[in-house]
Amino acid sequence: MPKAIAGPSESTPGILQRVDGEERLAAAGDWTLAHYATLCREVERWRGAETLELAQVQRLDTAGVVLLARLLGVAQLRALAASDTSLSDERRALLRMVCDALDKAEQQPVRQQTTLLGDGLAGIGQAVQLNLQNLVGLLGFIGLTLTVAARVALRPGRWRVNALMSQIQNTGLNALPIVALLTFMIGAVVAFLGATVLDAFGASVYTVDLVAYSFMREFGVLLAAILVAGRTASAFTAQIGSMKVNEEIDALRVQGFDPAEWLVLPRVLALLITLPLLAFVGLLSGLVGGGLVALLSLEIPLGRIMAIYRDVPLQHFLVGMGKAPVFAFLIAVIGCREGFRVSGSAESVGQHTTSSVVQSIFVVILVDALAALFFMEMGW
């Protein structure tokens, strides 16, 4: 029967001691990884010793040999392994192997010296350059997508209807409940906010106008877009990214299929269809949320609320909904592009998924701000 495990507690740490009238140094005990700290101190104490007896050493492993080499120097230890005939062949082989490895390990290149200021400036420069490259890359990818779309549009045989339907279900239908719920609650919040502020002017009836205008022009589409950016852009990146890691993209390419046509187009098209619908649902649901607060909490009659909603000029609705396809295109393109930028590892999938969500939300809000400015100047 094998004996029980000898854990660190059951072995004796190695020591160095003088033998034969203080003339020679001998190592004894276990020179193993488990006693590394003890052995380190021991080696420091006798640093610079010239010769050593190893016959008393009980157990020895690579870590032990590394420490012995620190004590004696690699060359000295190798000479010892070659000359000391009291050692078993196995042990001499171990000493030789680790000595060779130590020689190789010592040749590691030295790291470059850096300064704090230099590093900081270099970091800023690098970040700016990366962002510029990223922007150029994104524009390139948008161009590629449009070219592929134009090429495929005239050939219905190459439309990937199944993929499109499945993407519509994933990005649209499955997102419906969360978009409706969230916009409903934001609608209620805007109404409460309006009530609080407008009440001071005795104009709490304008709460309904606030809700109506804000949701038609901005919130309906913006909230839906931000939700979709978080939900769908990340999914696109993770899907395409793990295909990239798995070399599936390369497999498509060598079989003569265009990954942009197979993977990007259905996703972009699906989002172009679903995001406007989601934005519309979000708009309605926000109006319901705000209206409900007005009805129940501010006691504005239902007929009045409906009349205000009905009297909002059509242009506000169009201004809001017009932005939806733009957002949809940007979100889908960014999500897909980040997926294609994944390289190699699982960690890279995570990085690019984060990056795709951050980028798409940023772009959505940026475009929305620019659009608000433009529409205001145009007086729409």
Next chain:
Amino acid sequence: MSDKRECLPEPGEAIIQVRGLQNRFAEHVVHEHLDLDVMQGEILGVVGGSGSGKSVLLRSIVGLVRPSGGEVVMLGERLDQLSERRRVLLERRCGVLFQQGALFSSLTVTQNVALPLREHLKLSPADAEHLAAVKLALVGLPAHAGGLSPSELSGGMIKRAALARALALDPDILFLDEPTAGLDPIGAAAFDQLLLTLRNAFGLTVFLVTHDLDTLYTTCDRIAVLSGKRVLVADTLSVVEQTDDKWIRDYFHGPRGRSAQLAKHSAREA
């Protein structure tokens, strides 16, 4: 002279004993009444057709799969009956090389090897990285490879780096799952030699799951054949070769088996 392997069984005694092992996944029975001994200091090659449960056997010995029946005794202890602390101690004495390497992709190669040293033994980062660099040199990786991330390595380098990580804590038993799969013949031969050298220098016991006939012929002391949910035969190559079983005949005396055999004999004559 007292030896490093003092606390281990004598050479020729069993370091791992598998008795009546049963593994079942839902209705699918992989192992039934499986017995196997791994002797101290040997390289045991485990072969078997695809789906014969080689990897599952490895995983149930190291405790990644909980067997549905039977027992596995390693170094005199049953892994499933140990307290958490003893179990960790025992696990630290095993090194495992997974089929795909399973290097942590967020760490550099050196950090991968240094991780168990730092976490289990509380070595300082400098000490741990130095030891890791030695381990990487031991398995034959160039010095600059340490700073690379696993995704930048070639297949052969990944196997070597994973071997360095498996050896990080100077284990007594090394488990290798298809170490030469996906390597070119030169790389595979070099890996076989490396394995022999390491075994001889460290007195390792090696549990080697493989499909590679050349590896079997050049490195293994004994071979265990998995077939029909149990170990059909576990013995030296010459005995296994002569066993009267269809699968074994096809395996060792098929065209590939014969050429590996020839290669070994001609190498011996030269």
